[in-house]
Amino acid sequence: MARIWMYVSLLMFIAIKTQGCPQGWVQGPNACFFFSKFGGSWADGNAICQGFNTRLAEPEDDATLAFLLRHAKIEHPTNAQFYLGGSDMFAEGTWVWSSTLDKVNPSHWTPGNPNDDYNNGDCLTLNAPGGGLNDVRCTDTYSFICQAETENHETVNVIG
Numbered sequence: 001m002a003r004i005w006m007y008v009s010l011l012m013f014i015a016i017k018t019q020g021c022p023q024g025w026v027q028g029p030n031a032c033f034f035f036s037k038f039g040g041s042w043a044d045g046n047a048i049c050q051g052f053n054t055r056l057a058e059p060e061d062d063a064t065l066a067f068l069l070r071h072a073k074i075e076h077p078t079n080a081q082f083y084l085g086g087s088d089m090f091a092e093g094t095w096v097w098s099s100t101l102d103k104v105n106p107s108h109w110t111p112g113n114p115n116d117d118y119n120n121g122d123c124l125t126l127n128a129p130g131g132g133l134n135d136v137r138c139t140d141t142y143s144f145i146c147q148a149e150t151e152n153h154e155t156v157n158v159i160g
């Protein structure tokens with residue numbers, strides 16, 4: 001009997017340790033991500049992510065971008081584009097990530113972009129069918145992806 005409880009405890013320990021992301025979020029290479037099922041403007045998505053103490057996703061590296069593209073295509077095939085935390089609203093043509101102001105990797109754009117759609121494409125999306133980043137008008141309606149750092153939520157779980 002004691003041995004069974006030892007196994008149960010061990011399994012529970014493993015379950016807690018591997019549960020790095022909140023319910024409904026997916027574990028990416030370096031962070032947790034939430035894909036919204038409804039759409040809004042870039043500012044809407046940005047505000048909602050910040051409202052949950054997270055931010056619009058910033059896939060700066062190849063592995064994270066590839067992960068988001070794969071997940072978007074498989075789990076959300078009807079949503080072509082998702083807002084990300086990047087913009088050229090401060091200086092036209094200079095694309096930066098929101099939290100770091102790091103430059104967006106030029107090789108991550110889909111072919112033909114950024115094209116400053118209608119002279120007003122200043123917000124960044126993940127274009128799943130296109131396989132990379134796209135610039136769109138910030139007032140257009142798209143779903144969005146929030147990003148939460150894994151460590152933050154492990155800390156929350158431990159305290160909770």
Ligand SMILES: [Ca+2]
Nearest residue numbers: 088116121122
């Ligand atoms: Ca622009």
Ligand SMILES: [Ca+2]
Nearest residue numbers: 113115117135
């Ligand atoms: Ca574009």
